[in-house]
Amino acid sequence: MSTTTVETSAAVTGHSSAAAPPRRVRRRGERSPLGSLTSHGVLILGSVIALFPVAWLVFLSLGPDKDDYLHPGRIWGKMTLDNYAFVLQETNFFDWLKSSLIVSLGTTAIGVLVAATTGYAVSRMRFPGYRKFMWVLLVTQMFPVAVLMVPMYQILSELRLVDSYLGLVLVYCSTAVPYCAWLLKGYFDTIPFEIDEAGRVDGLTPFGTFARLILPLAKPGLAVAAFYSFITAFGEVAFATTFMLDDQKYTLAVGLQSFVSEHDAQRNLMAATAVLIAIPVSAFFYLVQKNLVAGLTAGGTKG
DSSP: OHHHHHHHHHHHHHHHHHHSOOOOOOOTTOOOHHHHHHHHHHHHHHHHHHHHHHHHHHHHHTOSSTTGGGSGGGGGGGOOSHHHHHHHHHSOHHHHHHHHHHHHHHHHHHHHHHHHHHHHHHHHOOOTTHHHHHHHHHHGGGSOHHHHHHHHHHHHHHTTOTTSHHHHHHHHHHHHHHHHHHHHHHHHHTSOHHHHHHHHHTTOOHHHHIIIIIHHHTHHHHHHHHHHHHHHHHSOOHHHHHHOOSGGGOOHHHHGGGGBOSSOBOHHHHHHHHHHHHHHHHHHHHHHHHHHTSOGGGGOOOO
16 A cells, blocks of 8 residues: 555656746846846937937938928928028128137146146145045035136236136136046045055155056046046137137037027037037047046046
């Protein structure tokens, strides 16, 4: 009897195993199909929301009439590149582009240099008032543009820098440097002090240590600071409108306003110009994107 019972139980067990294969156990961190589908759906929706304004601007720039934005459906049957041809041939677009590049690249070079040395000094040196100094930089960011406009204009007039690229670069540096100094100070804090000590042992001066050892390790932070400085100068309107008097020295952001008058607005030309303006910014982002995505922990090593 007992033998028969054991054989019957084994047979039943084997039959059950064959009928119901073992369930696959999901590893830790592995998403379920529903979770993966949901996350991809959210990402696709976010991408569509982010890209829609750009695509809409490009679409409007292909309409030949200034009032096509009121009836966008009519653009499909009459798409043209005439707006781009007009902007490139009949306006001072290339003068605006030259001015924007001079001011933006100048702001980036001077601003990042000053911010990097400032951030490194505060991160590594303990001089009297170094904490208050960083707070003073932060406070300068709290004043609105309307309050700063008049005193800055007076200062530039005294220095004879009104309607000059250098004057506008210095004004933009006053905006970009405080933020970039805070950014780079925090980044330099992540780089071990042992690297500075190793530089001193090798006979490097403090500036030599900064230039030869610290800056190469801080490329991701410098890339972020450079991109912020470039964008700040490239798209600013208020200071450029006030301090640049010669229409040959207008930046792109100021030149874009020439398509809007008191009684008229050529929105098709504005859209085409806006698309062209985005090209230099996209190119600059492409140059620095490798360091932008390198990660905030790439600045130093521990161990």
